[in-house]
Amino acid sequence: MSETENQPRTDTATTGDTDRTDGTATETRLSGQQTTAGETEETVHDEWVQYEYAGAAKVTTTDLNVHYGDDHAIKDISIEIPEESVTALIGPSGCGKSTFLRCLNRMNDRIRAASIDGSVAVDGEEIYRDGANLVELRKRVGMVFQQPNPFPKSIRDNVVYGPRKHGEINTGVLSRLFGRDTSEKEDDLVERSLRQAAIWDEVNDRLDDNALGLSGGQQQRLCIARCLAVDPDVILMDEPASALDPIATSKIEDLIEDLAEEYTVVIVTHNMQQAARISDQTAVFLTGGELVEYGDTDQIFENPESQRVEDYITGKFG
Numbered sequence: 001m002s003e004t005e006n007q008p009r010t011d012t013a014t015t016g017d018t019d020r021t022d023g024t025a026t027e028t029r030l031s032g033q034q035t036t037a038g039e040t041e042e043t044v045h046d047e048w049v050q051y052e053y054a055g056a057a058k059v060t061t062t063d064l065n066v067h068y069g070d071d072h073a074i075k076d077i078s079i080e081i082p083e084e085s086v087t088a089l090i091g092p093s094g095c096g097k098s099t100f101l102r103c104l105n106r107m108n109d110r111i112r113a114a115s116i117d118g119s120v121a122v123d124g125e126e127i128y129r130d131g132a133n134l135v136e137l138r139k140r141v142g143m144v145f146q147q148p149n150p151f152p153k154s155i156r157d158n159v160v161y162g163p164r165k166h167g168e169i170n171t172g173v174l175s176r177l178f179g180r181d182t183s184e185k186e187d188d189l190v191e192r193s194l195r196q197a198a199i200w201d202e203v204n205d206r207l208d209d210n211a212l213g214l215s216g217g218q219q220q221r222l223c224i225a226r227c228l229a230v231d232p233d234v235i236l237m238d239e240p241a242s243a244l245d246p247i248a249t250s251k252i253e254d255l256i257e258d259l260a261e262e263y264t265v266v267i268v269t270h271n272m273q274q275a276a277r278i279s280d281q282t283a284v285f286l287t288g289g290e291l292v293e294y295g296d297t298d299q300i301f302e303n304p305e306s307q308r309v310e311d312y313i314t315g316k317f318g
């Protein structure tokens, strides 16, 4: 977990100008509060749900909506996700966590029924702008899925798959520039990525073995290494440990905390203890695609603003 000084926003004003981390003013209302007109959070969605944190915003969503046909899966979500930290997305099944996550690297574009409105910016750059380069975006915002999905290739080939595909290794120009041959560069990349994913010590003597021979937990760490090999800034993880046993899960959790020193990690999890253990901030989605509360993880788990969040966390709902 990064050593940020995240503080939950505690101002009691229902609306009003609020300093954002980027210095601009915006109308802010915390979830669970009532407007002066007596509207409840259920009826108003166009607020920023945010809190104060040290550092810069890495990802900002503004009025983000997703429909699948008539199904309104994500409703007016405006949040800032801080850099170099872990953000957990929690909530009951079907509340839109994965849909929200997929918006952050435009994976929903692949779903024919999905229509997306609103804005998602990474480092202030709109990813839904016309002409955005999706290959570059998905290198910058990588993704790890619930089921480990290594290619039926060697461990080495899995790690270098992305850079090779994007022509970042096998180009004579790069080799000449660096004055080294391709295999030497590949070896460096393989070792660095596998070390970062905390699996190097387990596989360094069998890099040419088929990745499908690894255990589930090793396969998932290999998939994380594959994601790291293309040098992302943001790593999206959709329940990355749900298919793993407790020991493998614990290794993935340790790894995620380490990764947050350098990367911005956003993780969907059904495991509330996991969210409490590894995340710096937590976003609680409840039924119907609403983001009900977003803030410092300790505050959300120990003293949530919203009764519905408290009910969910204590197991009374969801």
Ligand SMILES: Nc1ncnc2c1ncn2[C@@H]1O[C@H](COP(=O)(O)OP(=O)(O)OP(=O)(O)O)[C@@H](O)[C@H]1O
Residues within 6 Å of the ligand: 068, 071, 073, 091, 092, 093, 094, 095, 096, 097, 098, 099, 100, 111, 113
């Ligand atoms: N490809 C799709 N086509 C149509 N509807 C979809 C699609 N994916 C998700 N939905 C719908 O969008 C809503 C949100 O689904 P989503 O998978 O994002 O929720 P979730 O919170 O991640 O659920 P879970 O925890 O069960 O994975 C649900 O009503 C779901 O049925």
